[in-house]
Amino acid sequence: MANPADGTVCNGKLHNHQKQSNGSQSGNHKRNGIIRETQQNGKPYFYNKPFVESFEKVPMYLAIFTNLSYGIGTLFGYLRDFLRKHGIEKCNMAVERKEQNDFVPLYQDFENFYTRNIYMRIRDSWNRPICSVPGPTFDVMERVSDDYNWTFKFTGRIIQDVINVGSYNYLGFAEKSDESLTTVRNVLMKYGAGVCSSRQEMGHIDKHEELENLVAQFLGVEAAMVFGMGFATNSMNIPALVGKGCLILSDELNHASIVLGARLSKATIRTFKHNNMKNLEKLLREAVIYGQPRSRRAWKKILILVEGIFSMEGSIVRLPEIIALKKKYKAYLYMDEAHSIGSLGPRGQGVVDYFGLDPCDVDVLMGTFTKSFGAAGGYIAGRKDLVDYLRVHSYGAVYATSMSAPIAEQIIRSMKCLMGLDGTTNGMQRVRQLAQNTRYFRSRLNEMGFIIYGNQDSPVVPLLLCLPSKVAAFARILLKRKIGVVVVGFPATPLVAARARFCMSSSHTREMLDTVLKEVDEIGNNLSVKYSRHKKSACPELLDETSFELED
Structure with missing residues (x-):
């Protein structure tokens, strides 16, 4: 049930939904050679902690200011659309040719209102090309715009060693070491880069x-x-x-x-x-x-x-x-x-x-x-x-x-x-490291006073920013400090719930995470985005290093 004070949802124990097909509540079952141990003492062998998810509501004043900011942006958007239509302001978006105006339009108009009036102003916040493997760090191409982000020009410079907390590289397999990619290189030499057919023809x-x-x-x-x-x-x-x-x-x-x-x-x-x-x-x-x-x-x-x-x-x-x-x-x-x-x-x-x-x-x-x-x-x-x-x-x-x-x-x-079919325990170490990084990062952000969404074990970590101006500023400042993060806003999220989305990886070291946390903490103070009413972690036991360890 929801706790209105801290937005935490818990359902405690898992009940008899987890019975095996034969009706027993303990023991193992085997599928295709994999033995799955389902219960120990009436509980799942791994998930013995409460199912905890946090969705703290933003303060009322913040919701009002966010709606007000979008309202003002909408008014100016209609004004600029009027100026573009009458040729007073240059129109950079795709439009119909004059001879096509009487037919069904190829391009959407009202549906793209948000894109052309708000998104175009903040799209430099992250969606930019990278030029390296999307590992724990990557290289980013530097670009500039002289027409308010309608078009970009590349400077030729590269921002190197940006800490990557935006890619879905959960287990760190996006890597470039010659030793790990030997078999991939051999297959490329044997089969080529493409199959050039569907599975039902010559592509199987x-x-x-x-x-x-x-x-x-x-x-x-x-x-x-x-x-x-x-x-x-x-x-x-x-x-x-x-x-x-x-x-x-x-x-x-x-x-x-x-x-x-x-x-x-x-x-x-x-x-x-x-x-x-x-x-x-x-x-x-x-x-x-x-x-x-x-x-x-x-x-x-x-x-x-x-x-x-x-x-x-x-x-x-x-x-x-x-x-x-x-x-x-x-x-x-x-x-x-x-x-x-x-x-x-x-x-x-x-x-x-x-x-x-x-x-x-x-x-x-x-x-x-x-x-x-x-x-x-x-x-x-x-x-x-x-x-x-x-x-x-x-x-x-x-x-x-x-x-x-x-x-x-x-x-x-x-x-x-x-x-573990490669004869090592490297895979399990990656899984464990991801779980440790996730819980550590989430608990530290909770301590700092940010509103963090989601489950305590989810490697996707949304941090609420709300105001569109702060969404853009947050990502831009972090990139200047060589940290790459994805920011998301309306219509991909509710109007008042724009956010930065951190993605954890097993390849992140504790030093990398501490660097990110230090910068996020400072930026959070400067931009006043620490909206949580609860400065301490909702799950203080997560700060215990032993709680990060998973069972064998």
Whole structure:
């Protein structure tokens, strides 16, 4: 339940949702050679602490000033649009030719109001080219603009050794050492850089078979299928699973790829409040009782769409409760683990591993290789008949170019390291280091007085900035101090919840994190963005070094 004083949400223990399929509450189960120990003394073997997520509300005065600032910006935006339309101010945006004005416009007008009047003024805050591996540090190309960020010119100078706290390099596999990339280089020499065909034509190679078998073994499921693009894994496979006469229940904060896939499916879509199990159960109950509108026929399928870690909020899905609801109402569950695979659980096997659950309780396991594995592409995993069906009916398999061999080898290399199949414990050390870095960084920011969103174990760390002027200033000042961070605002976030989004990595050293924290602390004081009413950490036990250690 929510605590209005500090915005912390706890549900204490996990209940009997975590029973094994045979009904027992303790012991092990084995999937594809992986033994998963689900319970110890009635609790998951890893997750013995309360499920803690913090979403402290911004002070009322700040919400008022933020809305006021956007209101003033909107008024000036309309004024500048008027000046552009009548040629008083130079128009830099794409517009229709005169002979096309009477036809359907190619470019959107009102929908781009925010982009051309506010975003264009602050887009220099981060989205700039880098020219190195996105590891713990990277190099950034310096650029300038003389037309208020409509166009950029590169100075030829490079900002070197910028501490990278913005990339999704959770396990540090985005690296450039010759020793680690030997197998990738060898595969590149043998297979070339591209496949030049789809999986159903001439693009199916032995590396795909090896990777899919490894993914299935890693996740503990029957089969898996890989795709060349992570975004398309969602948008092209959801339409193959549901259609007219089906119902999709989607978390309101799901990624754009899930939203697009749901819309393309032509199924009926209903959203439920983020991580709100009461609202989800209400929609499930109504779907079962009333069926389809007008006809009142039963839905062909009911599919629940969620993410493992929500990338803007840093929250973790309440998977045990969702599985319990799914079973109760005979629905299907599709979980996107783009940010959670590799970064959660004692073995890095995602949310299922984090809660100590059976992976077979999730009907469709989706994930990407673009983050924890330092590569590209995505996967769908689950029962063999599901995967066999998608091999024939998925647009991503039939029409899209298949994953290149060097990319597949990079994923294989990273996954074998994570599973310990390379003969080392390096993978487990990376998982442990990521957990330590995450808890240390979050606890220190909480101490400083910032409003931090999300779960205490989530490597995505949103820090609220709210005012658009402070969003831009925060990123610009940090970059001058050689720290790269991503800032996000409306419409990607609620109007009053613009934020900086830090992403932790196992490759970050404690010295790097302390440097970032020192600079963020100073900038937070200068910009007055320490909005929290609680200066001390909500979880003081996290400051204990021993609490960062995970069980073997």
